[in-house]
Amino acid sequence: MCGQRPQQLFIASVTKSVTATAVLRLAGLGRLQLDDPVNKYLGKAKVHSPAWNPSEATIRRVMSQTSGLTTFSRWCINTADPQCDLDSEIERNGVLVWPPGEVFDYSNLNYGIMGDVVARVSGESFESYLRTAIFQPLNMQDCYLAGGVTAKRTSAQYDQKTHTRSPSRVSGHEGASGLYCSARDLLSFGMFNLKEHLGSGAPVSVRDIDGMHTAQPGTEGQYGLGWWIRQEYGVEIISAQGGTSDAFALLELIPARKIAIVVLANSSSQMVRGLERQIISVLLPGSSADKHTSGCQPRVPPAPAKLAGNWSGQILTYKSPINFTLDIVNGGARGEVDHRPGATFTDVSLDHGHFYGQLPGEPGLPDSPSRPFVIELDLALHDGKLIGAATFGPLPGEDGDQLPHFISLARTKP
Numbered sequence: 010m011c012g013q014r015p016q017q018l019f020i021a022s023v024t025k026s027v028t029a030t031a032v033l034r035l036a037g038l039g040r041l042q043l044d045d046p047v048n049k050y051l052g053k054a055k056v057h058s059p060a061w062n063p064s065e066a067t068i069r070r071v072m073s074q075t076s077g078l079t080t081f082s083r084w085c086i087n088t089a090d091p092q093c094d095l096d097s098e099i100e101r102n103g104v105l106v107w108p109p110g111e112v113f114d115y116s117n118l119n120y121g122i123m124g125d126v127v128a129r130v131s132g133e134s135f136e137s138y139l140r141t142a143i144f145q146p147l148n149m150q151d152c153y154l155a156g157g158v159t160a161k162r163t164s165a166q167y168d169q170k171t172h173t174r175s176p177s178r179v180s181g182h183e184g185a186s187g188l189y190c191s192a193r194d195l196l197s198f199g200m201f202n203l204k205e206h207l208g209s210g211a212p213v214s215v216r217d218i219d220g221m222h223t224a225q226p227g228t229e230g231q232y233g234l235g236w237w238i239r240q241e242y243g244v245e246i247i248s249a250q251g252g253t254s255d256a257f258a259l260l261e262l263i264p265a266r267k268i269a270i271v272v273l274a275n276s277s278s279q280m281v282r283g284l285e286r287q288i289i290s291v292l293l294p295g296s297s298a299d300k301h302t303s304g305c306q307p308r309v310p311p312a313p314a315k316l317a318g319n320w321s322g323q324i325l326t327y328k329s330p331i332n333f334t335l336d337i338v339n340g341g342a343r344g345e346v347d348h349r350p351g352a353t354f355t356d357v358s359l360d361h362g363h364f365y366g367q368l369p370g371e372p373g374l375p376d377s378p379s380r381p382f383v384i385e386l387d388l389a390l391h392d393g394k395l396i397g398a399a400t401f402g403p404l405p406g407e408d409g410d411q412l413p414h415f416i417s418l419a420r421t422k423p
Contacts, residue, residue: 015191016164017151018273020258022251024188025120026221027143027152027198029072029235031127033217034142040130043069047076050126054096058105059325059415060396065109068126071119072234073225077105079387079398081118082411083181088155093181095125101327101376104415106398107389113228117185120235124184135183146210147201149194154187155179163189164275166255172276175255181410186251192271195260199269202247202262222247222264242293254408257281261289268292313361315390322418324399328375333399335386335418337364344368346384354386362390370401376412377401386416394419 035041041050046064048055056063058077066076081102085093103118124135131138136154144152166175180186190198200206202222204215221234231238237248247262259272270288274281316337323330334345337359345351346368354366370377370384383404388397399416403409 015151015193017153017189017191018164018258018275019166019253019256020188020190020195020251020273021186021253021256022117023190023195023249023258023260024184024186024251026202026235026249026260027139027188028120028123028127028184029221030143030212030217031139032068032072032123033213033221033234035127035130037213037217041068041126043067043072047071047122047126050130051099051122052096052125052129054099054103056099056103056105056122060391060417061105061108063105063109066105067109068123069225069234070109070227071122073113073228074115074119074232075110075113075225075227076116076119077107077109077112077114078103078116078118079106079114079413080385080400080402080411081116081121081182081413082402082409083117084178084410085181086178088179090179090181093179095121095182098181102413104325104413106387106396106413106415108391110227112389113232117180117182120185121182122184124182124187127184139188143198143212144194146212147197149190149197151191152194153189154183155189166275168255168276170254192273195258195271195273196269199260199262199271203264203267203269205267222262242289244293252277252282259285261285263289263293266293313359315361316359316364316395317423318420319422320395320418321421322394322416325415325417326374326376331374333416333418335364335395342366344384344386346370347374364388364395374401376414378403378409382409385411388416388418 036043044067047066047068048063056066061077070076107114127138128135168175202218204218221236223233224230224238225233239246244263244265249260251258255276257274257277261270270285272281272284320335322333324333331347336343341357342354343351344354352369354368356367358365365387368384370382372379383402385400385402388395395418397416398413400411400413402411
């Protein structure tokens with residue numbers, strides 16, 4: 010209908026690009042320094058580690074997903090849910106499992122932390138600062154945070170499998186995935202990032218835009234500050250993307266052609282996830298939107314000598330440690346949790362200094378879900394020990410929280 014305001018949809022991890030812009034604005038105003046430790050700008054709760062130096066987790070590394078934090082996701086009923094208190098999340102799961110600056114590991118907690126930094130440094134609520142510093146200058150009239158401004162035009166979300174309406178929930182890390190916006194808003198934000206319509210009231214400078222779109226150290230050339238970067242169709246593509254089982258959001262930029270593509274949906278399917286490739290194939294004639302894979306499954310290699318054998322140690326949760334034993338043999342691995350009967354790992358990946366695998370988890374462990382779950386182990390060899398993350402997450406095909414913990418294992422038998 011003419012004159013009707015557009016619908017607002019959950020933009021999931023596209024929120025990170027907006028948060029990054031807010032951080033760069035504060036840096037441009039001299040309110041913070043990107044290469045300062047992030048802990049300098051946090052409250053009582055700080056990122057921490059029993060193995061690595063937290064002062065090396067700088068704002069730049071947090072924004073480029075190289076801070077040392079790992080996979081994290083938390084969903085809550087509403088913003089009053091105590092589980093969604095960011096200070097508690099940092100205390101419980103803000104542990105650096107990797108040496109800062111050495112590993113690219115995409116974590117929602119990185120940008121949950123950056124949302125908190127924006128609020129603390131600006132002296133405003135996170136949403137208030139986004140509204141005055143970004144939304145108003147860019148005429149993004151329909152963006153809001155869940156739990157903030159009441160919106161009557163928010164689209165209902167539908168589960169991709171059951172096609173039923175999803176229950177109301179909010180992100181536990183609003184700086185990472187808390188925003189709802191209209192497609193028109195995201196297009197305005199995209200055109201700003203293509204350096205169109207820049208005026209004296211622009212949130213950040215051209216130099217800052219270039220900085221956000223430039224691959225950062227330790228990211229293997231794939232990530233800037235809140236933006237993914239890739240070369241495809243003979244051009245550079247800058248993108249922000251996110252989604253869940255009941256939402257999908259994409260903002261894709263082709264700077265050389267001044268093209269911005271927005272895809273928003275209140276459910277998720279292969280159709281919406283591949284829509285931008287079809288759009289690009291039309292906008293860039295001669296390019297191919299198809300990618301073919303062999304369909305062959307990689308063979309699990311024999312365990313490297315550095316990893317083969319029996320390892321034992323502890324998973325450190327905020328409640329109490331959990332004893333853990335890992336036995337790596339040719340072709341696979343077994344694990345024993347808290348002296349319970351052992352189980353075989355699935356999805357095992359081995360190389361000369363790295364182990365990855367998934368193990369069934371049962372309720373009753375400290376900080377574990379109340380129903381069967383998966384323990385995802387991601388470990389790297391450091392000075393003779395296997396150190397990394399033990400993440401408690403949902404079963405395959407399910408949606409739910411992903412809660413990481415620090416784990417360190419020492420070899421007991423070669």
